[in-house]
Amino acid sequence: MILEKATLPVPQFDQITLEELKQKIESCIAEGQKFLNELTETPESAQEQLAILEHVDTLENNMSEAWGILSHLNAVKNNAETRDVYQALLPGLSEYYTQLGQHTALYQTYQHIHDAPIFNELPAAQQSAIKLALRDFKLSGVALEGEAKKRFAEISARLSQLSSDFSNHVLDATQAYFRPLNEDELAGLSANNIELLKQYGKQHELDQPVATLDFPSYLAIMTHAENRPLREELYKAYVTRASDQSGQTEFDNTALIEEILSLRLEMAKLLGFNNYAKLSLASKMAPSVEAVDEFLRDLAEHARVPAEKEVSELKAIAAEDGISDLQPWDSSYYSEKLKMQQFNLSQEALKPYFPAPKILQGLFSIVNRLYGIQVIERDAPVWHPDAHYFELEDQGQVIGGFYLDLYARQGKRGGAWMSGFRSRMQTSDGLQKPICYMVGNFTPPVGSRPALLSHDEVITLFHEFGHGLHHMLTEVDNIAVAGTHGVAWDAVELPSQFMEFWAWDQESLDVLSEHIDTQESLPAELLKALLDARFFQSGMQTLRQLEFALFDLSIHRANPALNAAQVQDTLNEIREKYAVLPTTDYNRFQNSFSHIFAGGYAAGYYSYKWAEVLASDAFDRFEEEGIFNTETGKQFRQKILAVGGKDTALDAFINFRGREPKIDALLRHQGWTNGSKNA
Numbered sequence: 001m002i003l004e005k006a007t008l009p010v011p012q013f014d015q016i017t018l019e020e021l022k023q024k025i026e027s028c029i030a031e032g033q034k035f036l037n038e039l040t041e042t043p044e045s046a047q048e049q050l051a052i053l054e055h056v057d058t059l060e061n062n063m064s065e066a067w068g069i070l071s072h073l074n075a076v077k078n079n080a081e082t083r084d085v086y087q088a089l090l091p092g093l094s095e096y097y098t099q100l101g102q103h104t105a106l107y108q109t110y111q112h113i114h115d116a117p118i119f120n121e122l123p124a125a126q127q128s129a130i131k132l133a134l135r136d137f138k139l140s141g142v143a144l145e146g147e148a149k150k151r152f153a154e155i156s157a158r159l160s161q162l163s164s165d166f167s168n169h170v171l172d173a174t175q176a177y178f179r180p181l182n183e184d185e186l187a188g189l190s191a192n193n194i195e196l197l198k199q200y201g202k203q204h205e206l207d208q209p210v211a212t213l214d215f216p217s218y219l220a221i222m223t224h225a226e227n228r229p230l231r232e233e234l235y236k237a238y239v240t241r242a243s244d245q246s247g248q249t250e251f252d253n254t255a256l257i258e259e260i261l262s263l264r265l266e267m268a269k270l271l272g273f274n275n276y277a278k279l280s281l282a283s284k285m286a287p288s289v290e291a292v293d294e295f296l297r298d299l300a301e302h303a304r305v306p307a308e309k310e311v312s313e314l315k316a317i318a319a320e321d322g323i324s325d326l327q328p329w330d331s332s333y334y335s336e337k338l339k340m341q342q343f344n345l346s347q348e349a350l351k352p353y354f355p356a357p358k359i360l361q362g363l364f365s366i367v368n369r370l371y372g373i374q375v376i377e378r379d380a381p382v383w384h385p386d387a388h389y390f391e392l393e394d395q396g397q398v399i400g401g402f403y404l405d406l407y408a409r410q411g412k413r414g415g416a417w418m419s420g421f422r423s424r425m426q427t428s429d430g431l432q433k434p435i436c437y438m439v440g441n442f443t444p445p446v447g448s449r450p451a452l453l454s455h456d457e458v459i460t461l462f463h464e465f466g467h468g469l470h471h472m473l474t475e476v477d478n479i480a481v482a483g484t485h486g487v488a489w490d491a492v493e494l495p496s497q498f499m500e501f502w503a504w505d506q507e508s509l510d511v512l513s514e515h516i517d518t519q520e521s522l523p524a525e526l527l528k529a530l531l532d533a534r535f536f537q538s539g540m541q542t543l544r545q546l547e548f549a550l551f552d553l554s555i556h557r558a559n560p561a562l563n564a565a566q567v568q569d570t571l572n573e574i575r576e577k578y579a580v581l582p583t584t585d586y587n588r589f590q591n592s593f594s595h596i597f598a599g600g601y602a603a604g605y606y607s608y609k610w611a612e613v614l615a616s617d618a619f620d621r622f623e624e625e626g627i628f629n630t631e632t633g634k635q636f637r638q639k640i641l642a643v644g645g646k647d648t649a650l651d652a653f654i655n656f657r658g659r660e661p662k663i664d665a666l667l668r669h670q671g672w673t674n675g676s677k678n679a
């Protein structure tokens with residue numbers, strides 16, 4: 001298929017060299033520093049003051065594009081060269097942002113405008129941007145002086161280094177492990193999975209199947225391999241990654257965890273908070289640490305009874321196999337068997353109905369129905385043959401672009417994410433359109449056939465696409481509050497989790513599914529089984545998420561900071577209260593918990609559950625009004641997706657829903673309360 005060329009100015013990924021990127025970032029830093037050094041006092045006139053703010057936005061726009069490209073390559077095409085360039089630039093970048101965040105004259109310029117009569121005449125988005133900037137100046141230590149100011153800068157630089165090291169250790173530890181498999185160890189695996197493992201074998205130059213810790217490989221073994229010692233071996237390798245319990249102690253993150261926690265607390269104290277969780281919450285929607293803690297524990301009580309029932313069912317089916325001591329490496333395996341028994345549903349049977357190209361086509365037609373937008377693939381240079389570029393059109397006008405890079409491979413960090421590297425913004429050259437990346441670690445295509453996705457992967461794709469729409473459907477022109485910028489972190493997962501509901505809808509699934517060979521859509525009995533199994537183990541899954549969230553909150557509430565043994569004790573205590581399955585002594589889950597040690601979720605992992613309340617409640621309105629109701633879709637687009645950080649998360653929600661959020665819909669969507677509105 002010949003594609004038309006991209007209409008937006010896209011980066012030349014086929015030509016960009018690391019050296020050029022490095023120079024570009026260095027010149028952004030130098031230009032920014034020059035500007036800050038020359039700004040010694042707030043200018044007199046409001047016009048001059050506003051010009052300064054505009055210049056700050058331009059600097060940020062240039063930096064976020066250059067840095068966005070480098071950090072993207074560092075995440076999806078990681079090698080010694082990208083890593084070196086990235087590492088070399090980190091200290092300078094951190095220093096620049098610290099200088100920016102603590103710049104007194106710049107801060108006063110924002111404050112002047114905020115306090116002047118002209119403020120009320122500014123567009124709403126700009127008013128919000130100014131208010132958020134003032135808050136962020138305070139949280140960056142603008143009020144600090146002398147030694148304290150210097151120390152704050154040192155901590156910021158060190159933390160950015162530690163977070164990068166943490167993430168590299170996880171990637172290296174994941175990639176270092178591989179385990180060749182004999183014929184008799186393949187029992188239970190589907191032909192498709194065996195082909196996948198053979199493909200991994202080829203990557204390791206072996207003519208036999210190989211198990212790796214890449215998620216598709218790990219999941220295939222844990223879910224299907226009959227060989228129990230093999231599952232145990234792989235489980236152990238996975239949960240000891242980057243820890244003292246693994247064979248490769250050079251990737252051990254234990255000391256990093258201690259240092260990160262200690263520096264975060266020190267930073268919080270410099271700003272006048274008595275723990276890091278309070279600092280984290282200062283910019284979030286949730287009112288207080290206590291409120292979050294109560295929210296999580298309350299939700300855990302709702303999940304407990306269903307979870308206990310689910311575990312007893314799991315134990316019962318394992319017992320039929322003669323297993324009386326259900327272990328962590330048994331749970332996925334017997335869950336799959338249980339699902340088969342209860343619903344006659346297996347992930348493997350579904351996969352042929354979910355070829356990736358068809359899923360994408362279906363997803364695009366769903367967002368077209370909901371928001372009236374069209375997605376068109378266009379020709380643009382990419383960093384890897386797996387990556388593709390698309391543009392979003394609204395009534396014939398291109399309004400944004402995105403890249404999809406879906407499959408797991410060597411050199412790519414785990415997980416799935418959306419990252420906006422260019423924001424909507426009014427520039428001197430006109431309106432700049434937003435562009436983002438959406439990245440997954442899905443099961444890659446095997447041989448020449450398109451990738452066959454599991455339903456979980458379909459859900460993940462919808463999730464990331466929800467984030468992408470938030471970035472691209474923004475109608476705000478101010479970079480500080482466009483798209484996901486300026487949106488409280490604990491509300492950012494609203495559009496993403498909201499979008500997941502369409503991966504669970506009967507009508508959507510008809511559009512999404514098409515058998516790879518027969519082209520038939522999902523047969524009625526499989527569709528029914530999938531929908532019936534929707535709440536399968538939702539209690540256990542919720543408790544697991546809550547365990548992570550409570551652990552994150554607890555270790556960031558501690559003062560004094562915890563050492564590694566205390567971190568482990570905290571995790572053990574939470575597990576004792578909330579886990580329904582046993583864990584092993586060697587489990588070092590925390591050592592690869594990149595969300596909180598290398599991502600933006602520190603004392604913020606609860607955000608997933610917090611925003612799920614919002615997403616569920618927002619979807620509840622669609623259930624009332626019709627899930628493809630174009631008017632409701634338009635409202636959601638206008639009141640939630642378009643506004644970015646212009647409105648507070650609560651205001652935006654109320655504008656859409658007509659009232660404050662309620663938890664009822666979430667409980668119903670877990671299958672814990674009756675009254676399904678739209679079966």
Ligand SMILES: [Zn+2]
Pocket residue numbers: 463467493496
């Ligand atoms: Zn997300």
